[in-house]
Amino acid sequence: MKNKGMKVRISRRDFLKTSVLGLMGLGLAYTGLSDFLKKTYTLTGLTVKGTGKLSEHSKEAYNYVKYGSNVKCELCPHSCVLKKGERGRCRVRENVDGKLYTMVYGNPCAVHLDPVEKKPLYHFLPGTTAYSIATAGCNFRCLNCQNWNISQFPPEKTENVSMFPEKVVENALKSGAKSIAYTYSEPTIFYEYMLDTARLAKKEGLRNVYVSNGYINEKPLRLLAKYLHGANINLKSFDDDIYRCCLLYTSDAADELAGVDL
Numbered sequence: 001m002k003n004k005g006m007k008v009r010i011s012r013r014d015f016l017k018t019s020v021l022g023l024m025g026l027g028l029a030y031t032g033l034s035d036f037l038k039k040t041y042t043l044t045g046l047t048v049k050g051t052g053k054l055s056e057h058s059k060e061a062y063n064y065v066k067y068g069s070n071v072k073c074e075l076c077p078h079s080c081v082l083k084k085g086e087r088g089r090c091r092v093r094e095n096v097d098g099k100l101y102t103m104v105y106g107n108p109c110a111v112h113l114d115p116v117e118k119k120p121l122y123h124f125l126p127g128t129t130a131y132s133i134a135t136a137g138c139n140f141r142c143l144n145c146q147n148w149n150i151s152q153f154p155p156e157k158t159e160n161v162s163m164f165p166e167k168v169v170e171n172a173l174k175s176g177a178k179s180i181a182y183t184y185s186e187p188t189i190f191y192e193y194m195l196d197t198a199r200l201a202k203k204e205g206l207r208n209v210y211v212s213n214g215y216i217n218e219k220p221l222r223l224l225a226k227y228l229h230g231a232n233i234n235l236k237s238f239d240d241d242i243y244r245c246c247l248l249y250t251s252d253a254a255d256e257l258a259g260v261d262l
Contacts, residue, residue: 050087050094051103051156059105059192061093063220071100075191076139076215078247090189091154092137104135104190106164109150113175119211124230125179130209131172133163134184135193140213140246142236151185165197169204179207179229188216191224198227215247 063074073080073088080088082095092104116130136158138151145151150158163171172180180201182194187210198208207229214233236246 048087048089048091048154050085050096052085052094052096054096054101055103057105057107057155057160057162058096058101058103061100061102062192062195063217064100066098069098071095071098073100074217075220076188076217078139078215087154088139089141090137090139090186091152092135092189102190102192104137104155105193106162106167107135107155107160108133108163108168109136109155109158109160110134110147110184111161111163111171113177114181116179116181116209119181119183119209119230119232121209121230121232124209125207128178129176130179130181131168131175131177132181132183133168133197134182134187135190136160136185137189138186138213139189139215140186140236142246147184165193165200168197169200169206172201172206173204177206179209181209181211183209183211186215187212188220191216191220195224195227198224202227213246 061073061075065072065074067081069084071082073082073093075093076090078089080093082088082093082100084095084097087094087103093100093102095101110133112132113129114132116125116128119130134147134150136150136153136155138145141152168180180197182190182198187194194210201208208227210224210228210231212231212233213236236242
C-alpha cells in the first residue's frame, strides 16, 4: 500500500497526453451543453399564431391602440404589436380584423374553492374560503411553473367551462366564499374578465384577491386596484437573470405541445 505522502512521477509525454484528452473532454462537454441549451431554450418572438375566429368568449380588449391594421397591446410591458391573425406572448390576446380581442372572457379552465390562506394571504379573512378562478395563458415563461399545463397553453388546448362574470359571483355567493381569487395562471392576461367580475363582486359584498406576477402596466392596474381588497405579487427570484429567462425564453417542447407557431 502506498503512503499518502508518496509522490507519483509521470513522464512529459504522458502528462501532455492526459492534458490533451482532458481538454478535449471539456470541449465536448461544453459543446454538448451549448447545443442542448440552444435546442431547449430559444429566444422567442413577440407573437404566436392565432385562429382568426371569434366566439362567445371573445371580447374586445380594454387596453390597446391601433396602427392601421395592426394593434399594440398596452396591458403589460411586453407591449406586443400584432398583425392580423397574431396573438401576443400571453397566447390569449389576438388581432382579429384590426381589433384586439381577449379569447378568455368567461371560459375559465380552473375553478376551485380554496382556503384564503392558500393564496397565501396573512390575516385576510382568516378561516374563510376564496372562490378561485383562472383561464389559460400567461405573460411569463417560467421554467419551473407549477401550473404550466394551463399557463403555457392557449385556451383551445385547455378544458374550459363557460362562466361569465355574473355566474362567477352567483357561484361564489352560493359556495359561502367571502372572496373571489384570480389566481393559478396569470390574472393580468384575463384582465377584462377579472375586472368585470371584480366590479360585480364588490357590489355584492365579496372581496377580490389578485394573485399575480406583477407584470402589468400602471394604467390598467390603477383601475383594477379600485376593486381589489387583497393582492399577492409572487417574487420569482432575487436574480435578474431568472426574470430575463421568464420574460424572453420558452421551451420548444412546451410550445410544440401547446400547438403554437413561434
